[in-house]
Amino acid sequence: MPSADWPVPAVGVPVDATVRLPGSKSLTNRYLVLSALASGPSRLRLPLRSRDTLLMADALRSLGATVEDCGDDDADWYVTPAALTGNADVDCGLAGTVMRFLPAVAALNRGTVRLDGDEHARVRPMGELIAALRTLGATVEDGGRGALPFAVVGTGRMPGGSVVMDASASSQYVSALLLAGARYDKGVTVHHAGTPIPSQPHVEMTIEVLRDAGAVVDDTEPDTWSIEPSELTPLDVMVEPDLSNAGPFLAAALVTDGRVCVPDWPQHTTQAGDAMRDILDAMGADVRLTREELTVSGDDGISGLDVDLHDASELTPVVAALAALADSPSVIRGVAHIRGHESDRLAGLCAELSALGAAVTETEDGLAIRPAPLHGGTWHTYADHRMVMAGAVLGLAVEGIVVEDAGSVAKTLPQFTEMWEQMIGTTG
Numbered sequence: 055m056p057s058a059d060w061p062v063p064a065v066g067v068p069v070d071a072t073v074r075l076p077g078s079k080s081l082t083n084r085y086l087v088l089s090a091l092a093s094g095p096s097r098l099r100l101p102l103r104s105r106d107t108l109l110m111a112d113a114l115r116s117l118g119a120t121v122e123d124c125g126d127d128d129a130d131w132y133v134t135p136a137a138l139t140g141n142a143d144v145d146c147g148l149a150g151t152v153m154r155f156l157p158a159v160a161a162l163n164r165g166t167v168r169l170d171g172d173e174h175a176r177v178r179p180m181g182e183l184i185a186a187l188r189t190l191g192a193t194v195e196d197g198g199r200g201a202l203p204f205a206v207v208g209t210g211r212m213p214g215g216s217v218v219m220d221a222s223a224s225s226q227y228v229s230a231l232l233l234a235g236a237r238y239d240k241g242v243t244v245h246h247a248g249t250p251i252p253s254q255p256h257v258e259m260t261i262e263v264l265r266d267a268g269a270v271v272d273d274t275e276p277d278t279w280s281i282e283p284s285e286l287t288p289l290d291v292m293v294e295p296d297l298s299n300a301g302p303f304l305a306a307a308l309v310t311d312g313r314v315c316v317p318d319w320p321q322h323t324t325q326a327g328d329a330m331r332d333i334l335d336a337m338g339a340d341v342r343l344t345r346e347e348l349t350v351s352g353d354d355g356i357s358g359l360d361v362d363l364h365d366a367s368e369l370t371p372v373v374a375a376l377a378a379l380a381d382s383p384s385v386i387r388g389v390a391h392i393r394g395h396e397s398d399r400l401a402g403l404c405a406e407l408s409a410l411g412a413a414v415t416e417t418e419d420g421l422a423i424r425p426a427p428l429h430g431g432t433w434h435t436y437a438d439h440r441m442v443m444a445g446a447v448l449g450l451a452v453e454g455i456v457v458e459d460a461g462s463v464a465k466t467l468p469q470f471t472e473m474w475e476q477m478i479g480t481t482g
Contacts, residue, residue: 058461059456059458059459060442060456060457060460060471062446062455062456062457063478064453065310065478067310067312068310068352069310069314069450069477070312071312071477072315072316072347073303073314073477074295074316074317075296075299075300076104076295076299077101077296078102078298078325079102079296079298080151080298081293081294082098082102082107083107084151084155084229084233084259084260085263085289086133087155087159087233088289089289090133090135091233091286092267092288092289093285093286093288094287095288096132096133096291097289098131098291098293099130099290099291099293100129100130101130101131102293102296102466104465104467104468105147105149105465106147106149106151106465106466109152110151110155111131113142113152113156114159116140116144116167117140117163117167118135118136118137118139118140119133137164138159138160138162138210139165140163141167144160144168144169145171146171146202147175148174148175148396148437148465149171149175150178150226150396153169153171153175153180153202154183154227154229155226155233155234156169157194157206158183158230158231158235159234160208161191161206161208161212161234162211162212162234163208165207165208166207167206167208168205169202169203169204169206170203171202171203172437174396174436174437175202176202177201178201178202178394179200180196180201180202180204182219182227183219183226183227184196184200185200186231186244187206187231190213190214190215190231191213191214191238192208192212193206193207193208211239212239213239214239216242216243216245217243219245219247221246221248221251222246222248222249222252222391223394224251224252224391224394225251225254225256225257226256228244228279229257229259232261232264232271236264236267236269236284238283239283241280243280244279246277247277250364252365252367252389252391253364253365253366253367255366259325261273261279262324266289268284268285269282269284269286270282294323294325295317297319297325297326297327298330298368298369298466299466299467300319300327300348302444302474303316303477304330305372305376305447306450306477307334307339307350307352308339308352308356309352309379309447309450310450311353311354312352313349313350314349315347315350316348318346319343319347319348326365326366326368326369327366327368327369329363331343331348333359333369336357336359337356337357337359337376338353338354338356355381356381357382358380358381358382358383359380360384360385360387361373361384362387363386363387363389364388367388367389367391367395370386370389370403370421371443371444372447374386374421374423375407375444375447376447377421377425378412378414378423379425379428379448379451382425383423384422384423385417385421385422386420386423387417387419390420395440396436396440397436397438398436399441400416400421402435403421403441404421406441406445407423410428410430410433410455411426411428411429412426412428413425428451429452430454431455431456432458433445433455433457433458434458437459437462439464439465439467442459442470443463445457446471
């Protein structure tokens, strides 16, 4: 995985490839948290090993849990919970799941847990979650910043109860409280008060994995989620492939009028990345899902579209790259909140696509993209893994694109560039 600039290889023939993807980051980190809080050891089969998930595993180890390699070729993780006791320093990197999920777990710890992360992590919104944890009984020392770095001072238990919060900046606030809430004395009831939360499928994912661990969760009332206090049962789960990471590979079929297959695509999933199937279909691809695989084929170019990605906002960079290569204008809506993701993705996409020749306007909640002839140049990534993937998609069709700091893709898929070049190497 290069850590500096990556000249993206362009192709002049259709891609024809099968791409087998590692496990979902979102599921891996949720399973890790629940396994560390369970009543006995758990086994996670084929979890994702990336910067975000390794940071989560290290954070849970620092609180007392054991996370060990096991299985064929040490491909699985065996997680043994333990009493959460002791002082710890947690590196969150740029991982939203670590910086949001760990404080809710740390509130159960007996001792002080200090959390910090990368430079940009210190500007990601955390204030609503910190305030909610205080309402539920936690002591959080943040110097009034409402952001990293801060410390959670735990007594070994959390009262829990009911809290009203505005989760419109991140659905991870809700997931954080639910994942730890079964271990709080009174459980947790979260009432969301604000505009619709982004990435609703990620909350549904949290609820599903909690129910897999035996938790009782009530989500029948809109914008309200309750979890009863209870033990969490150990898990033995196979981690689904990461469907968001599939996005750029599937896009390659459309860009090159080729064909890409992804084995083991789930028939039912809470992963927001599953929305890529409908998006590619709307943009002109032939999309076929069988019990064995998902196959996407390109045929006659790329059509523009008008799409609301509020619930699948992590797909925005790759969809924007496709839109810049389309034969008609596109509008991406509902993603104002991605200004606070790993980077300000709307500003970054607008700047980088414009620099290559596209006509792009940043709107209140998204982007308006009018395709134009594109030329090569440096694609700045802002240390954002999804920006690396968008640059790769553009590089299939535009010669001379160099992706800056391609190593930042290790956040979710360390082997991305190798997989990309292998995919291109299978062209005929």
